[in-house]
Amino acid sequence: MTILLLGSGGREHALAWKMLQSSQCSTLFVAPGNAGTADIATNVSVNPTDFAEVKAFALQNQVNMIVVGPEDPLVLGIYDFFKNDSEISHIPVIGPSKVGAQLEGSKEFAKEFLVKHNIPTARYQSFTKETVEAGCEFLTTLNAPYVLKADGLAAGKGVLILKDLAEAQQELRNMLVDAKFGEASSKVVIEEFLDGIELSCFVLTDGKNYKVLPTAKDYKRIGEGDTGLNTGGMGAVSPVPFADAVLMEKIETRIVKPTIDGLQKDNIEYKGFVFIGLINVKGEPMVIEYNVRMGDPETEVVMPRIKSDLVELFQAVANQKLDEVHLEIDERSATTIMVVSGGYPEDYEKGKVISGLENIQDSLVFHAGTKIENGNIVSNGGRVIAVTSYGNDFQEAIKKSYQNINKLHFDKMYFRKDIGFDLL
Numbered sequence: 001m002t003i004l005l006l007g008s009g010g011r012e013h014a015l016a017w018k019m020l021q022s023s024q025c026s027t028l029f030v031a032p033g034n035a036g037t038a039d040i041a042t043n044v045s046v047n048p049t050d051f052a053e054v055k056a057f058a059l060q061n062q063v064n065m066i067v068v069g070p071e072d073p074l075v076l077g078i079y080d081f082f083k084n085d086s087e088i089s090h091i092p093v094i095g096p097s098k099v100g101a102q103l104e105g106s107k108e109f110a111k112e113f114l115v116k117h118n119i120p121t122a123r124y125q126s127f128t129k130e131t132v133e134a135g136c137e138f139l140t141t142l143n144a145p146y147v148l149k150a151d152g153l154a155a156g157k158g159v160l161i162l163k164d165l166a167e168a169q170q171e172l173r174n175m176l177v178d179a180k181f182g183e184a185s186s187k188v189v190i191e192e193f194l195d196g197i198e199l200s201c202f203v204l205t206d207g208k209n210y211k212v213l214p215t216a217k218d219y220k221r222i223g224e225g226d227t228g229l230n231t232g233g234m235g236a237v238s239p240v241p242f243a244d245a246v247l248m249e250k251i252e253t254r255i256v257k258p259t260i261d262g263l264q265k266d267n268i269e270y271k272g273f274v275f276i277g278l279i280n281v282k283g284e285p286m287v288i289e290y291n292v293r294m295g296d297p298e299t300e301v302v303m304p305r306i307k308s309d310l311v312e313l314f315q316a317v318a319n320q321k322l323d324e325v326h327l328e329i330d331e332r333s334a335t336t337i338m339v340v341s342g343g344y345p346e347d348y349e350k351g352k353v354i355s356g357l358e359n360i361q362d363s364l365v366f367h368a369g370t371k372i373e374n375g376n377i378v379s380n381g382g383r384v385i386a387v388t389s390y391g392n393d394f395q396e397a398i399k400k401s402y403q404n405i406n407k408l409h410f411d412k413m414y415f416r417k418d419i420g421f422d423l424l
Contacts, residue, residue: 001311002027002062005041006048006078007069008034010338010368010386011296015069015310016041017366018303022311029061035377036367048073051081055088065314068095068272071293075105075153079269092318096292097269103290107149107189110290117262119255120286123192126151129176136169138190147191148172152184159230161193196281197422198288199240200298201251203260203274204313209322210260210274211313212252214305214329215240216298217423222345224418231345232383235337235419237394238301242280242423251278251285259290271317300336300366300386305329335397336388337405337419338368342412344382352379352410359407363400364388379410394420 001024005016013036019025020040031054033043046057049072058066066082068074077098082088095101102109107126114121123142127135139146146168150158158181162168175185202213216238222228243251255276263270275291275298294302303310307328316325341348350369353376357365366388369381387404391397398420405415 001025001064002029003065003067003311004029004031004054004058004061004063005067005069006031006054006073008032009069009296009381010366010383011294011299012069013037013366013368014299014303015067015294017364018306018310019067022309024309024311024315029057029063031057034367034380035370035372036365038372048078049076051076051078054078055081055085058088058091063091065318066091066093067314068093069293071101071104071153071291074098074101074272074292077101079271092271092314094314094317095272100263100268100270101292103274104292105153107151107289108187111189113262113266114287117258117265119258119262120284122147122194122286122288124189126187126189127172127176128187132173132176135172135176135188135190139165139168139172142190142192145193147193148175149189149191150175150181150185151187151189152181154181154184158184194279194281194286194288196279196286197242198277198279199243200295201256201276201278202294202298202302203256203276204317204322205260205263205270205272205274206317206320206322207270208260208264208320210256211322211325211327212248212256213327214238214302215243215248216295216301218295218298219416219419222416224416225421229345231340233295233297233338234340234416235335236295236297236301237333237335237398237420237423238298238305239333240423241394247280247283247285255285255287271320296368297336297338297383297386300364300388301334304334304364304388304390305332330390332390332392333394333397334388334390335394335401335419336366336386337398337401337415338383339385339387339405339408339413339415340383341369341379341381342414344414348382349412350378350380352412353377354379354385354408354410356408360387360404362389363404384410384413394423
């Protein structure tokens with residue numbers, strides 16, 4: 001098969017690495033890819049959100065399947081674009097329909113879906129510019145801290161958690177009236193704060209059947225001890241040590257199954273990944289959010305733990321025969337540590353030459369923000385490289401990742417030294 005993978009981050013490098021282990025994948029194109037995917041597949045300068053360009057490339061290169069990494073093409077409707085065009089409708093797209101992608105594209109849509117299908121989640125209300133004062137009033141009915149979520153996609157930065165009521169009311173006005181997050185915050189969901197420990201559950205579904213993939217926990221804050229600004233993710237651990245059989249049974253029966261059943265009841269076409277962001281509140285799992293693709297950097301620990309043929313799983317998704325395929329998981333733990341540019345997630349410099357990659361042993365290196373320039377691999381983003389390792393437990397895996405990170409160097413390189421600190 002010839003497969004086209006859309007995206008350019010660490011998630012896409014991990015997906016590419018996994019798909020290329022399949023005997024069924026003869027050619028893999030990555031659009032646009034990075035220096036890591038260039039090493040194992042063929043990068044192509046196709047814009048993942050320019051569907052006409054994706055179509056032309058797919059026809060020209062006889063692509064048999066399209067796998068979508070990031071959320072933007074899904075929310076913009078790439079699945080429907082292919083399905084409704086007779087020239088390309090034979091090419092399966094791994095990812096949900098435009099309506100299905102609203103689970104991530106609109107926080108309000110997701111909350112309404114959760115409530116409708118009796119899936120445990122926090123109390124909420126949504127507000128617009130016209131109802132901003134009612135929103136400020138609703139905040140007074142909640143206990144601190146206060147959770148404000150921009151309804152639309154804000155590149156992972158549209159969620160604010162504030163301890164002070166007056167500050168929360170002011171930020172609500174900033175989001176709605178002053179368009180702090182642009183169009184994404186023309187509507188804001190205010191949510192009750194849930195106190196517990198977070199984890200992510202990943203599911204692959206063909207719209208009817210599903211497979212629960214390994215759990216993972218990622219670390220969003222830039223600073224140690226989970227302090228400072230939110231990032232796209234500084235590291236991840238899989239499996240989540242506290243996700244025992246009892247909790248997993250609750251997650252599957254109360255959340256995963258009702259989610260897939262809900263998609264069917266609402267006639268929502270969905271063939272791809274469901275990322276369920278959960279919080280464990282005193283042993284009871286509740287949904288914080290849905291994403292409609294794999295997380296990053298969680299993909300860098302989930303993919304290495306899947307022993308099954310990923311392309312075979314994707315074909316089963318396309319043909320709605322996921323119940324006929326066996327999913328085999330590696331029992332070992334996997335951890336990933338993200339090496340980032342100095343200054344990230346705010347201003348940072350690109351183009352720093354990365355050295356030491358050839359010295360890494362017994363770990364996997366997934367490129368996130370990298371490119372090749374004058375024969376060198378250089379930094380090309382805030383999150384630059386993920387170093388993933390296996391271990392009998394997460395401590396052993398983390399130790400290996402840190403040992404290998406110490407062999408890497410680029411100017412102003414930074415990484416958190418405490419990934420997994422809250423699991424000990």
